[in-house]
């Protein structure tokens with residue numbers, strides 16, 4: 001029973017990781033909070049839903065949702081951040097503008113769905129279960145774990161081993177110095193927003209499918225979870241975000257199973273306060289998009 | 297003429313930092329800009345690199361009007377600045393810093409290979425896997441120069457490379473710059489250490505409160521009593 005709950009927690013935690021990774025990546029690069037990230041997540045779920053409704057296979061919907069969410073995220077950057085970033089103190093204006101874009105996207109989705117909760121048609125994804133070491137694991141859970149591992153692996157590779165990744169880290173560390181070296185910050189922002197949005201979109205599809213529930217406000221609680229993940233994992237730290245997201249998923253599964261399902265969020269945020277007393281900079285310190293591990 | 301600056305004005309919120317500066321750098325030359333704190337030396341380099349907006353005046357590089365460009369594109373033309381305080385990417389390794397430097401190529405052919413940089417600064421090869429932020433000041437200066445070399449500089453703009461370095465380290469850095477210039481690289485050297493800068497360069501400009509107050513052969517300026525009194529200490 002305990003092991004089963006932990007497994008379920010790891011699966012949902014891995015989806016949180018996808019969502020939070022993009023959030024922490026964006027904050028690490030531009031030092032501004034993107035409060036529209038939850039709406040991009042929601043948009044991913046909506047896009048996949050409509051793809052399936054018009055008869056496309058689920059996989060096509062997933063890939064399409066991933067790309068379209070990345071594009072929506074690029075638009076978020078253009079509308080909410082591109083101009084504001086030039087200001088001397090962009091922090092507060094960026095909160096307002098990204099919140100504005102968040103509300104616009106939510107509103108569009110609300111109108112599209114007539115304020116209803118949507119669910120993927122029966123049979124969208126095969127419902128199959130396997131028994132491994134006495135644990136019950138569904139095909140969907142296996143797919144989620146494999147997909148998340150592949151995407152996180154690809155992200156780490158991109159950041160660490162490619163020229164694009166080096167440009168992203170250079171801008172995160174010192175935008176002025178990066179410009180003097182020929183790095184275009186505008187193109188770095190565009191790329192990171194695309195990647196963050198694409199990951200959020202996939203996370204949205206997976207959550208929508210797992211809970212069989214897709215609605216216009218579904219992104220907002222995940223935005224709060226992303227804050228928790230970023231604070232616990234250390235701002236801009238990729239391994240920190242993954243570990244913290246999985247910890248969050250497991251804690252949530254355990255509190256729901258053993259303590260109270262309605263108080264789960266209250267318990268999680270109380271634990272966050274306690275954790276912050278002992279680790280004010282998160283478990284992984286303040287790693288500003290440093291290398292794969294913490295080498296400092 | 298490679299770099300031609302005419303009557304350049306720059307101000308920060310109304311405070312005039314450059315008040316009509318004109319200067320020229322020819323291909324293959326090594327020119328010093330000396331002047332005391334606040335004279336506007338960094339402002340001049342940053343105006344060329346398009347990090348600060350210029351008011352009136354012209355900045356032309358090989359016939360291209362730099363005032364119509366933006367910072368990363370200026371770098372990709374081969375106008376590479378090694379900024380004051382070196383600005384190493386501290387969380388990236390020495391090798392990664394050098395790799396980022398290659399972005400300034402932007403399609404132009406390389407001028408120096410990684411082994412050229414390592415040959416000039418062997419310590420960078422030894423430390424290639426070390427994080428940039430953990431290097432000593434002198435090593436960071438070498439890395440900053442090496443990083444610019446990777447971007448095939450047409451002209452190298454250096455902002456106080458000797459700042460905070462021991463005399464021995466300064467010797468090493470200046471010797472390297474001398475070697476690069478001897479191989480044909482055009483260099484514009486901003487220095488407060490006027491004595492060393494005049495020794496190394498062939499021509500120099502003296503900047504004072506945003507104006508060029510003297511220009512001429514470095515040797516002549518080094519012997520000039522008024523320059524000695526103002527900039528060369530005892």
Ligand SMILES: Nc1ncnc2c1ncn2[C@@H]1O[C@H](COP(=O)(O)OP(=O)(O)OP(=O)(O)O)[C@@H](O)[C@H]1O
Nearest residue numbers: 308311313331332333334335336337338339340488
């Ligand atoms: N960002 C800025 N905002 C306002 N004023 C500035 C700014 N940067 C420079 N200044 C002012 O412009 C003038 C020239 O500064 P600059 O940094 O170019 O001098 P410098 O010759 O490089 O001095 P130093 O040798 O100390 O580096 C100074 O009066 C300085 O206070």
Ligand SMILES: [Mg+2]
Nearest residue numbers: 337338339380
């Ligand atoms: Mg200066």
